[in-house]
Every structure is written in structure tokens, then in C-alpha cells.
Amino acid sequence: MSVELTRERVVEINAAAWEYWRWSANQDEDWTREYLARRGLRGLQAGCAPEGWARLVGRMRGRGYSPDELVAAGLAFRTESGSVGDVFRDRLVLPYRDVDGSIIGFTARRNPATDDVDDAPAKYLNTTSTPAFDKSRDLYGLDPAAVRRIQAGARVVFVEGALDVEAIRRTGSAVVPVSGCGTALTATHLAQLRTIHPGAVALAVFAFDADDAGQAAAVRAWDLLTDDEAGTAGALVLPDGTDPAQLVQDGHGQALAERLSRPQSLASVVVDAVLARHDLTIPEGRIAGLRAAAARVARISAVPLSRVGTHLHARLAPHTDLGVIAGELAIAAAAAHHNNT
Structure with missing residues (x-):
């Protein structure tokens, strides 16, 4: 049976789930702290969704949340036989927060121990659409502190994933990194930034891989900009096979920060894509x-x-x-x- 949830109820459920995953991240079976330390992100406040079919579901039912509510909030799924299981299992979990600081959804990375396993689950999972969360609208990293900095004129940097956002934050750069977490950039993402500051997109930097896919992504981003924004937006073209998180892990955080402070123009990247x-x-x-x-x-x-x-x-x-x-x-x-x- 499906239920209709309010945005407020989804936020409440998410907060309770986050509390459980943060508790789980401090238990003996947790692997996320060691993983984050290896990635140069020691001390990042992440959650651990433990292995098991319905660990979160069991805990949340004990808190008074029904299986139908958990399914509607994107935290659980129901099989054809009617049993309900956790969506996020054996994953490092990070929260999407809105401009008020409320947790509206989650993004989660699978346990790296399964990266080379046949039929491994998807590397990253995001919350499905709910009354609180829409991946075509919401950006990871756009929390209250980020909003205040954007309003004060800080440059926004679009990157691919949540760990890239956290890595750039560790560099001490003055920029504000945000991500759609693997979701293609949308006009709604950009509109949300313009409501925070009218010039936010004009100052933004878009990070791309140096390969053909990265060039194609640069052109798609360019097409979403106004004429004025297209003339001033910046770009960060990343070395082949790497990303901001990898650069920080490899000890190149300072070099990354310097490149972000002096981005090339997005127009030049589009020109290169056309010339190619x-x-x-x-x-x-x-x-x-x-x-x-x-x-x-x-x-x-x-x-x-x-x-x-x-x-x-x-x-x-x-x-x-x-x-x-x-x-x-x-x-x-x-x-x-x-x-x-």
C-alpha cells in the first residue's frame, strides 16, 4: 500500500535514518572511516549503511515509521512477495541538505571491497524522487554555509560527485563546490543558483574530464547558460582518468585550489570541442x-x-x-x- 508523505515528514524520516547511519559509522563493523582516511577525507561526517536486508527498516519501525512510509521516503523498497528491504546497504552515506540545513535526501557509495566483484551493485545510489528531493533540482553541497558564501560573491564550482565536493572543501579554496552526484546538469539546477545570487552562474566554474564525454558535457552546460553567462563562466579541465577527489587523495590539493582560482573560460573549452x-x-x-x-x-x-x-x-x-x-x-x-x- 502506498502512502502520501508531506515534505516535512520525509525530512523527519531522513533525519532519523541519518541518526542511525551515523551511529552505525561508530561501530566495529564500520569500514567508512578507513576508506575516507585513504581518500584524504579523514574526519568527514559520513554515515554507514550496514550490510543486511533490512537493518534500517527494522530500526526505523522501532521508531514508529511504517514500511510504507520508508518506501515513500526512498529509503526502502518492496519486493513482489511483499517484503521490505533497505535501499542503502553496505554503503557510505552522505546527506543532501537544503538551504535551511534540512536533510532532503542521500547519496551513497558502495563498499569498495565490492568494486571488482562481478555483478556488483551500482557504485553510487541517490534517493529517488520524494516530496523533499528531486535530483534534477537539488544539488549536493548547497547547504546554509554554502548559500551564505554564494550570496557574498563566492564562485560556484560544479563537479561530478559528493566526494569531489568534500575534497575541494578540504583544499581551503574560496570556491563553493556543488554536485548533482552523477546526474546531468539541468536548467533547474542553474535556476536554483540564480535565486541565491543573480550572478552565481555567470561566475561559476564547470569541471569536466579531458575526454570526448567531458567535451560533450561542456557543450551541454554551455547551451543551458544565458548569453551573458556563457561569456564569463569558467571551466576546469581535469587530467585524463582523474577527478578532484583523486587529486586531493594524491596530495595535489593545493595545485587544484590554484587552478580553481584561475579557471580557463568555458567558451574556450567549447571551441576546443568544436575544433576536435x-x-x-x-x-x-x-x-x-x-x-x-x-x-x-x-x-x-x-x-x-x-x-x-x-x-x-x-x-x-x-x-x-x-x-x-x-x-x-x-x-x-x-x-x-x-x-x-
């Missing part, structure tokens, strides 16, 4: 790539567009004159302006 589709070793490929890149970035204003021209020249020199690049950018900008009027 063309053969720049031949004149025809260079011209086609230049024109495609110019058309892609023409919507931004004159000053960042001139910086894009400098980046294009660096990529296409010595075969393509800066004057030719400037001309193509001007033509594309005029066409974009005509299409928008």
Missing part, C-alpha cells in the same frame, strides 16, 4: 573548424568574444591569420544578432 570534430592538419579542415567554432560562440558579447579569438589563434596558428579569425567571428556575431532580432 575537424581535421586541423589541412586548410579545409581549419576553415571549417574556425567557422563552426565562430558560429557556436557568436552569441557572447564583444569582450569575451575577442578572447575567444585569441584562443582560436593559439589553436590554429601559424596557419590561420588572426585577422581571418577576427573576420569570421565578426561575421558569425552579425548573423547571430540578425537571428535574434
Whole structure:
């Protein structure tokens, strides 16, 4: 039987579950503290969802929460036979908090001891949609302290996962890291930041892998921005096969913080993604790539567009004159302006 929960009831259930998982993280069977220490995150307040079919369900029923409520809150699931089990089992758990500090959902990493096991469960799990949580809207790391810093003008950094958020926090960087925890960036994520500070997205930095998937993600993010935001947003292109959490684990936290303080422009990453589709070793490929890149970035204003021209020249020199690049950018900008009027 399904039940309808209020947002307040979901938050209450989440708080009780978090209390249990924090207690579990201090028991002998806990593996999360050692794992976090290895990742350079010693002392992080994480929860431990223990092994077992229904450990949380049993504890929560003892606290007065029904199985149907736990299913509706995304903490339990019901089998075809009617039995109810824990969604999060043998996992390190971290809470999504809202701008008021309430726990609205969870993200959880499987026990690394199962990483190489055949048919291992999903590496990360997030709470399903509930009256309190929506992965297309809510961002990990957007807690009250983060909100205050964004309102004061701190730069937001979008990263892929919760451990990346926590790793960047450990670097002492002035930025505010947030994550959709493996969920693709959405227009609703960005709208939420704009409600906190109108210029938050314009100042934001988007972290991407250096591979083809990372370039594609950069273009998708670019397409969600306003023209003004697209001209000022920054990017952090990560070395192949790594992420912020890995960099911190490897002792490169200070270097990461320095790169975050001086990000490259997102426009330049989009240009690189467009150029990668063309053969720049031949004149025809260079011209086609230049024109495609110019058309892609023409919507931004004159000053960042001139910086894009400098980046294009660096990529296409010595075969393509800066004057030719400037001309193509001007033509594309005029066409974009005509299409928008």
C-alpha cells in the first residue's frame, strides 16, 4: 500500500535514518572511516549503511515509521512477495541538505571491497524522487554555509560527485563546490543558483574530464547558460582518468585550489570541442573548424568574444591569420544578432 508523505515528514524520516547511519559509522563493523582516511577525507561526517536486508527498516519501525512510509521516503523498497528491504546497504552515506540545513535526501557509495566483484551493485545510489528531493533540482553541497558564501560573491564550482565536493572543501579554496552526484546538469539546477545570487552562474566554474564525454558535457552546460553567462563562466579541465577527489587523495590539493582560482573560460573549452570534430592538419579542415567554432560562440558579447579569438589563434596558428579569425567571428556575431532580432 502506498502512502502520501508531506515534505516535512520525509525530512523527519531522513533525519532519523541519518541518526542511525551515523551511529552505525561508530561501530566495529564500520569500514567508512578507513576508506575516507585513504581518500584524504579523514574526519568527514559520513554515515554507514550496514550490510543486511533490512537493518534500517527494522530500526526505523522501532521508531514508529511504517514500511510504507520508508518506501515513500526512498529509503526502502518492496519486493513482489511483499517484503521490505533497505535501499542503502553496505554503503557510505552522505546527506543532501537544503538551504535551511534540512536533510532532503542521500547519496551513497558502495563498499569498495565490492568494486571488482562481478555483478556488483551500482557504485553510487541517490534517493529517488520524494516530496523533499528531486535530483534534477537539488544539488549536493548547497547547504546554509554554502548559500551564505554564494550570496557574498563566492564562485560556484560544479563537479561530478559528493566526494569531489568534500575534497575541494578540504583544499581551503574560496570556491563553493556543488554536485548533482552523477546526474546531468539541468536548467533547474542553474535556476536554483540564480535565486541565491543573480550572478552565481555567470561566475561559476564547470569541471569536466579531458575526454570526448567531458567535451560533450561542456557543450551541454554551455547551451543551458544565458548569453551573458556563457561569456564569463569558467571551466576546469581535469587530467585524463582523474577527478578532484583523486587529486586531493594524491596530495595535489593545493595545485587544484590554484587552478580553481584561475579557471580557463568555458567558451574556450567549447571551441576546443568544436575544433576536435575537424581535421586541423589541412586548410579545409581549419576553415571549417574556425567557422563552426565562430558560429557556436557568436552569441557572447564583444569582450569575451575577442578572447575567444585569441584562443582560436593559439589553436590554429601559424596557419590561420588572426585577422581571418577576427573576420569570421565578426561575421558569425552579425548573423547571430540578425537571428535574434
